[in-house]
Amino acid sequence: MAITKVSTDVIDLSGDTSGLTWVKGTSAQEPVGALGELRVNTTTKKTQIYTDKTGTAQWLNLKENNIAIDVDFLVVAGGGGGGGGRGGNATVWSAGGGGGGYQYSTGIKLLIDTNYTITVGAGGAGGAGNGTPISSDGENSSIVASGIINEVATGGIGGGKSQGGAGGASGSLPSNSGGTSYSAGNNWGAGGGAGIGSNGSNGSSSSGGAGGNGLQFSITGTATYYSGGGGGGIYQVNNGGSGGLGGGGNGKGTTANGDNGLVNTGGGGGGAGSKGASAGVNFTGGTGGSGIVILRYPNSYTINIGAGLISSTITDGSEKVTSFTTGIGTITFS
Numbered sequence: 001m002a003i004t005k006v007s008t009d010v011i012d013l014s015g016d017t018s019g020l021t022w023v024k025g026t027s028a029q030e031p032v033g034a035l036g037e038l039r040v041n042t043t044t045k046k047t048q049i050y051t052d053k054t055g056t057a058q059w060l061n062l063k064e065n066n067i068a069i070d071v072d073f074l075v076v077a078g079g080g081g082g083g084g085g086r087g088g089n090a091t092v093w094s095a096g097g098g099g100g101g102y103q104y105s106t107g108i109k110l111l112i113d114t115n116y117t118i119t120v121g122a123g124g125a126g127g128a129g130n131g132t133p134i135s136s137d138g139e140n141s142s143i144v145a146s147g148i149i150n151e152v153a154t155g156g157i158g159g160g161k162s163q164g165g166a167g168g169a170s171g172s173l174p175s176n177s178g179g180t181s182y183s184a185g186n187n188w189g190a191g192g193g194a195g196i197g198s199n200g201s202n203g204s205s206s207s208g209g210a211g212g213n214g215l216q217f218s219i220t221g222t223a224t225y226y227s228g229g230g231g232g233g234i235y236q237v238n239n240g241g242s243g244g245l246g247g248g249g250n251g252k253g254t255t256a257n258g259d260n261g262l263v264n265t266g267g268g269g270g271g272a273g274s275k276g277a278s279a280g281v282n283f284t285g286g287t288g289g290s291g292i293v294i295l296r297y298p299n300s301y302t303i304n305i306g307a308g309l310i311s312s313t314i315t316d317g318s319e320k321v322t323s324f325t326t327g328i329g330t331i332t333f334s
Helices: none
Strands: 036-041 046-051 057-061 070-078 102-111 116-119 141-145 148-151 215-217 224-226 292-298 301-305 310-316 319-333
Touching: 036 057, 070 141, 070 148, 102 148, 141 292, 301 310
Parallel strands: none
Antiparallel strands: 036 046, 046 057, 070 102, 070 292, 116 141, 116 319, 141 148, 215 224, 292 319, 301 319, 310 319
């Protein structure tokens, strides 16, 4: 190919309203360059310059500011803990925990080279049943950057004394309600916790209330339920309420601890059982399932993850999916 050299100090292309096309090629086709040469990398979709600014001559990307990429996200908070059971006490303490709240959106513009803080909320502790049987609420999960994004999912409410835990805030939707507890006769069933998809069921004389179902999302490429409510416990008999779809723990009867909510689903903890013949013996409600933050973005970009976060990344077609399962820390895209 002939090389045309231009000796003038000024090249005036102001009369041309089209774009200037650079040489281009894939990452595998990078040539041995000369300092100052430019090319477009068709693999990374970035403009490169051949430079030795790092001490070794190589092709590096030109700095790109305020480049926005389309990101889908799902933020799920921790589920509430299930209520504890008290041996020798027929009072219904063992309601199911509520599923964690959520925030979900698609096509949100996030900037490269900008810090975003990710927080993954823990599940609430189950009630101990030792005179303070009410459990803890789940912790909030979020993705935040000042002036750009502020998405916070609210933790599910812990199972209470006489009613299943209410669900956490569900994006722009109102919270669902936990089921009420049966309070007559000998076998008192506690209410199930709310899921983000439906209310918890009421307890009855023969069983604890079922936890409400969560909602299904396919952000990872696989349809998955999140934030089901925990089932309610029951006094005297073995028919604890089932946990809702989305990781809700099962409630228990008689002398059993409630089941934990499933980790990284935001499911509520199941309520514990209780039994009159076991005076002085206490049973623990299930711990709420921890939350999760999931980001889906074009696979031509890289996510840089700071200390304090545990995550995994998969490729699904032309996109990557990064799931943050524990911790708090900052991320950037490049």
